[in-house]
Amino acid sequence: MPSAHPVTAPPAPKRTRKPATRAQNPSSRAKAVAAPSDTTAVDHVDTSYLQTLMGYNARRAALSIIELFLERLAPYGLKPVDFSVMSTICHNPGVTSRQLCATLNLLPPNLVGLIQSLEARGLIERKPHPHDGRAVGLHPTPQGQALMVQAEQTAADLELEKTARLTPAQRKTLLDLLQKIYL
């Protein structure tokens, strides 16, 4: 957002003069600077301001993808965070809980039950850490790896569906720009 807010009310009109003439015909100027207290029905909701906010758009886009993700990955018993954790373990065998938390921005207490669940399902194994007696290395089981091969393919398909209106180049651009925000 290089400039200001086009649809935003001006910063304190200060009402020095001209108290009349206004607030009488609310439908004449439509959306921008609509009279604050009329009782006119809103036919179409204007969201042009929110659409200038990166946070709003990123959140809406993420939730849109996650919605389909939950549906398509349900057969694997994986929700977004489960998927991220399993995928990271598969691509980094021996990774520790602490590393997972730092990498995926999770809190340790919230990861415990998740790890226990994955282990109980036979998808991962906990092995002693080679250098640090406090830490535990997390490793995928063959079943876990096999599951993730399928799950990652399903995720890829789903994402292509959700980004169907983007060209491959646009898709790459979008990934790069998003990473410039959070990385």
Added chain:
Amino acid sequence: MPSAHPVTAPPAPKRTRKPATRAQNPSSRAKAVAAPSDTTAVDHVDTSYLQTLMGYNARRAALSIIELFLERLAPYGLKPVDFSVMSTICHNPGVTSRQLCATLNLLPPNLVGLIQSLEARGLIERKPHPHDGRAVGLHPTPQGQALMVQAEQTAADLELEKTARLTPAQRKTLLDLLQKIYL
């Protein structure tokens, strides 16, 4: 993601032959195709696969912005959803709860308490709907409008900070591409 997963473990190596020579020096090939069951410590967590997923990147970027949003907008007593609701009401005086839910993808029961809270704070007013006796028009009070002028400016500043590594053109591109996903 046009092609496949570059960093994904191959689907069952099948270990037909060559059981020796390998799995002995795990650090030689580093990340890709790491031996599944060694006990080597992971020095740097590889997230290159997750970074190819739009859902992952959009979620991480959104959460990164929201984190700062929560901090900067706390003085106004506004969280992201409160902000979206207040902003939509300010830009669409007379909008109904039903319209807000449809526009912002909220569930009616979750909006009730939010509206009551905003009304109790004197930021919005509920007025009878001109055409529909069931509905209620939501209008910003002068205090509500004044608050949102400040809040929207704070949000704009925060967003510029979070997107500091993007050019204005890149920022516009990012907004457009995100909207192609969820709109």
Added chain:
DNA sequence: TATTGTTATACTCTATAACTATA
């Protein structure tokens, strides 16, 4: 009969404090 707004409630996600075992 369908829709708006509402209540009650359950479920999930996220966050904080405190403890243990090891470094």
Added chain:
DNA sequence: TATAGTTATAGAGTATAACAATA
């Protein structure tokens, strides 16, 4: 003393079912 992992728990966010009033 600091860190990895864990426990317990609180809080926020999100979900469904059911109801009254109006269309």
